[in-house]
Amino acid sequence: MPVQRRSFDSVIVGGGHNGLVAATLLSRAGRSVLVLERRDELGGAAVSARLFPGFDARVSRYSYLVSLFPSALLRSLGVSIELRARRIPTYPPVDLDPAWQALMARVGERLFGTFTEPLRSREEMRRRLGDEAAWEALFETPLAELIERTFDSDQTRGTVLTDAVIGTFAAADDPELRQNRCFLYHVVGGSWNVPVGGMGALSAALADAARHAGAELVTGSEVMAIATDGQRAEVTCADGLTYGARHVLAGVAPSVLATLLGERPTPVPGGTPEGAQLKINMLLSRLPRVPGAASEDAFNGTFHVNEGYEQLAEAYRQASVGEIPSLPPCEVYCHSLTDPTILSPELAARGVHTLTLFGLHMPARLFDKPAAKERAVAATLRSLNSVLAEPIEDLLLGFEALTPPELESELGMPGGHIFHRDLAWPFAESPEDVGRWGVETDHPNVWLCGAGARRGGGVSGIPGHNAARAVLAMR
Numbered sequence: 001m002p003v004q005r006r007s008f009d010s011v012i013v014g015g016g017h018n019g020l021v022a023a024t025l026l027s028r029a030g031r032s033v034l035v036l037e038r039r040d041e042l043g044g045a046a047v048s049a050r051l052f053p054g055f056d057a058r059v060s061r062y063s064y065l066v067s068l069f070p071s072a073l074l075r076s077l078g079v080s081i082e083l084r085a086r087r088i089p090t091y092p093p094v095d096l097d098p099a100w101q102a103l104m105a106r107v108g109e110r111l112f113g114t115f116t117e118p119l120r121s122r123e124e125m126r127r128r129l130g131d132e133a134a135w136e137a138l139f140e141t142p143l144a145e146l147i148e149r150t151f152d153s154d155q156t157r158g159t160v161l162t163d164a165v166i167g168t169f170a171a172a173d174d175p176e177l178r179q180n181r182c183f184l185y186h187v188v189g190g191s192w193n194v195p196v197g198g199m200g201a202l203s204a205a206l207a208d209a210a211r212h213a214g215a216e217l218v219t220g221s222e223v224m225a226i227a228t229d230g231q232r233a234e235v236t237c238a239d240g241l242t243y244g245a246r247h248v249l250a251g252v253a254p255s256v257l258a259t260l261l262g263e264r265p266t267p268v269p270g271g272t273p274e275g276a277q278l279k280i281n282m283l284l285s286r287l288p289r290v291p292g293a294a295s296e297d298a299f300n301g302t303f304h305v306n307e308g309y310e311q312l313a314e315a316y317r318q319a320s321v322g323e324i325p326s327l328p329p330c331e332v333y334c335h336s337l338t339d340p341t342i343l344s345p346e347l348a349a350r351g352v353h354t355l356t357l358f359g360l361h362m363p364a365r366l367f368d369k370p371a372a373k374e375r376a377v378a379a380t381l382r383s384l385n386s387v388l389a390e391p392i393e394d395l396l397l398g399f400e401a402l403t404p405p406e407l408e409s410e411l412g413m414p415g416g417h418i419f420h421r422d423l424a425w426p427f428a429e430s431p432e433d434v435g436r437w438g439v440e441t442d443h444p445n446v447w448l449c450g451a452g453a454r455r456g457g458g459v460s461g462i463p464g465h466n467a468a469r470a471v472l473a474m475r
């Protein structure tokens with residue numbers, strides 16, 4: 001039997017950015033807190049890495065842009081990180097009319113503030129939005145209808161749809177509305193900005209805040225089991241150490257938590273979580289040339305590649321029947337244009353740049369076939385090259401591609417799902433959840449504090465905040 005060494009008020013399983021937020025808030029409230037992280041570094045999917053040997057370039061390896069982290073929460077954590085706006089958000093430029101932009105702004109202004117408050121009912125959120133037509137279009141009807149009614153151009157329709165299918169394998173007219181929920185989380189926080197210093201700088205600041213508040217943060221410590229009687233819990237690690245806890249907060253995905261509890265994961269709509277993206281990180285000797293545009297403009301914001309509405313539909317169709325899309329839609333972004341601090345002065349002076357590519361409609365199911373990764377990467381580079389004036393391969397100094405199964409084994413994200421599971425509506429879907437925090441589990445002292453909580457997903461700190469509030473509200 002392992003020896004029980006120490007007890008804490010709260011043990012947090014997983015040192016992703018959300019676990020760190022929860023750790024800070026609980027420690028500041030006087031609770032004793034231990035964070036156990038399986039990897040050798042903190043931050044989970046919000047980290048930077050010197051990926052390319054011999055080059056001092058710190059790349060945001062997984063996530064790279066921030067929109068959903070409430071500025072009030074950052075301030076209350078004492079974390080000061082500059083979130084820099086991109087000079088040109090989108091290329092090719094699309095014509096989003098003022099009425100559309102005003103609608104998106106209104107959705108954010110009226111609803112985002114509730115994400116860090118107890119859950120409201122669906123009806124209350126509907127009243128709060130105060131726009132019946134917008135509610136119907138965004139919350140009740142497949143997004144395809146709104147997009148097709150509002151925009152004529154295939155390019156504009158596709159660019160708008162990308163916000164609905166980032167990390168979410170769904171068609172525009174999916175009746176389960178997963179695309180609508182994904183879209184909502186992509187517009188509700190406002191613009192997508194660059195964390196100066198990279199995602200690693202954000203997580204490092206969050207870890208500092210947690211340590212400063214008194215939390216103990218342990219890396220290289222994989223949790224293997226959680227046992228609870230609803231009042232007290234025991235957390236057992238791979239090294240055989242066991243910790244006692246009044247509360248356990250799970251920064252890991254809900255299905256990982258279920259396994260640690262020795263339970264079967266609760267069935268979720270859409271079945272097992274499945275990520276749907278190919279992530280490619282590159283270091284280039286210089287920016288690629290682009291027909292008809294200055295490279296500094298084209299790559300300053302999100303550079304959309306074969307993401308027309310019809311192209312997205314075709315890629316979804318192909319991937320649904322198990323084929324790697326023949327012209328994979330993807331988007332590319334150059335971090336070092338907005339934030340040169342991630343490069344050494346010598347690399348910056350040479351004109352070297354980082355490029356990150358997020359490929360859509362590449363579900364995990366495609367990668368159980370032989371050489372699937374090689375074929376997916378080749379098709380994606382072909383797709384990228386189809387809109388460049390020169391082959392990207394000629395400029396590569398460093399290259400890394402990550403499939404959903406690789407994300408699963410590196411980060412513990414089930415099926416490589418970047419939000420731990422499909423995003424949920426940001427309101428209570430049953431009467432008993434009204435007034436709760438969306439972090440509760442079947443066990444009164446076990447809480448979700450990661451992306452898989454209601455109002456989770458993305459780099460937001462919101463589920464970490466909400467779990468801490470739920471714990472502190474317990475008598």
Ligand SMILES: Cc1cc2nc3c(=O)[nH]c(=O)nc-3n(C[C@H](O)[C@H](O)[C@H](O)COP(=O)(O)OP(=O)(O)OC[C@H]3O[C@@H](n4cnc5c(N)ncnc54)[C@H](O)[C@@H]3O)c2cc1C
Nearest residue numbers: 014016017018038044045063064065223412450451458459
């Ligand atoms: C490729 C990619 C690109 C993305 N791009 C963006 C973006 O630009 N903007 C954005 O907002 N979001 C983006 N996301 C999503 C976002 O990064 C995640 O939703 C978010 O970081 C999740 O944070 P978290 O703290 O909840 O969980 P995670 O970051 O998943 O952290 C969970 C932690 O738990 C640890 N863990 C797992 N199992 C155990 C165990 N048994 N014991 C101990 N520790 C364990 C893991 O190692 C990990 O560190 C992206 C994600 C990916 C993968």
